[in-house]
Amino acid sequence: MNIHLVGVSHHQARIELRERVAVDLDGSATLARRLADGCEAVVLSTCNRTELYLAADTEQPLEERAVQTLLDLAGAEDGSMAPLLYRLADESAALHLFRVAAGLDSLVPGEGEILGQVRDAYEAGAPGPLLDRLFRMALHAGRRARVETAIGESPASVPAAAAALAQQVFEALEGRRVLLVGAGRMSELTARNLRSRGARVTAVANRTSGHGRSLAAQLESRAVGLDDIGDELRECDIVVSSTSAPGFVLDADVLGPGLRSRHGRPLLFVDLAVPRDVDPRLAGVDGCFVYDIDDLEAVVQASLVGRRAEAARAERIVAVEAERFREWQASLAVVPAIASLRARAEAIRAAELAKAEGRLERLPESERRIIEAMTAQIVNKLLHLPTVRMKEAAVTTEGVVYADVVRHLFGLEEEQQP
């Protein structure tokens, strides 16, 4: 059986080329069905890669078919796409998919979305026995890498770092109240990230009411003026600030006394502005934590270092799983010989029992069942060790030799003759 992978990814191709071959989930389902003409096919298309996985148990020009499909998708008549395509087969293709599922091939190691994208592609594709096994084992490897290592645990962007920080202080973010100060792009992204984890933006405070109102409407919140921040701070849990003001918008001298009424209830300030909006002295108030953009960048950097360290452990897990797949795939080479051997033995057993039918029919039914079971047991016990040894040999290069020897010794190839 052969597996072929042809793809293009962020390692070789710029976004302008990748977007020409990118397809959505419906598109990948349609494409997989079209490609699965006499073979198995799965199409994995994400923002970083488009990969076609094809497999068949007969010799077919699968690689050429996949290459041509990608070139057709790209419409690249200038020939710019062809040199950027990578082509992998069998073990290499499997190892590549396992690494992809574990997030080891991603721009940010261990990024969380890829595992779901691999699962979606598998479910939308047209897999047969081989790709079914390959994708299920890849998903298993991806899950193992995430569970057994910390590769996906720490934040990899400033908004994610802010959200992770909030979770370190508050645990779950469901129902947490967020005050947005300023309506900049970064604070909006951070607010959206917090919302995706269950937090609620209660107010958007902005100097110009128009922009603030518009963002507030998008975030299902309300717009307030900068003068109202003091009142809002009494109730909120997280403040995300990103204005273009030249000085502190949240001043410790002004806001500090009011914050004491919180009795130490935690309040997290995320200051994304340069120059800073939040007076660092606010960190001295009981329960207040102040993080500026440099702190968040440091969190991201520390996290990326940690992720790379964890990636080495994840690589080992992926290698083990890829080896397990290779062994399974190799065992397929001896499966027909084992099946023929067992069928031959069963046929002999049945024939001998039939011959003895005349003598056995005098026995009671219970004793005949005992003889039936005993003969089946003898056949099974005799064939058990050869079956195990053949499967073991299949993992090495001797598998095919063993299969041929078994066919020769038991005359199985003669049976196959018409």
Add this chain to the structure above:
Amino acid sequence: MAELLVVPALLAYGEAAVAYAGELRGLARAGRLGIWGVRVGWLAQTALLAVQALAGEGFPWATWAGALNLFVWLVVGVYLVWGCRPRYRLLGLALMPLAVALLLTAWAGGGTGVDVATHPGVLLAAHAGLMLAGFAGLTVAGGMAALYLWEERRLKRRDAAVFRLRLPPLEALDRLSSRVALVGLVLLGGGVAVGLTTLERRDLDAAMGVTFGILVLYASAAALRREGMLHGRRSAWLQLVGLLLVAIVLPITHFAS
């Protein structure tokens, strides 16, 4: 010979304490080794206590050293409820060195022997058991409070390593330490109530006074918390002051009485 079960318990607790310190320094898998040390040690100590209970004809933990042995077992047992979760492993860094020190003291004081038993009656045994369980709860709550203060300090200092250490969220620690303290308070209250039934007025001593003081302190903290007046740092400090009273003042007054 059964007395020697204290040795594996001590060794395993010691290994856990060292492993947790290693995890703090970033050693991979140290935390997992630590939790296994706690489990093995706790099982060994459970076996020791079972042998003590079976061998002694009365209540084998009536001496201060025997009570300390039982107390350590309760503290580690309460810790194990959360300690198996990766995020709470570092709580062991606060508790396991304490467990080692106290168990060593109990051993030195003869509290791990199998032939020591008194006949205090059911009520006094229940009193001692409830009081010890209550103090164990307060000790674990104190450990959580210490971990809270340490983590809060790191977060205030904007230390990015907080994410590497996989610490429990601050609010979870705050909430959990208060709940554990509340359970400890209820057990302590139960122990005091049972103890009072066996007392006469002239038996009141300094240790009892301190115990009442501890009860009042924790009850006040619980009431203030319920009213939303006490959170985070202040609550953690109060837990630690309570623990200090338990750890230092109570033994002094106990022996002085």
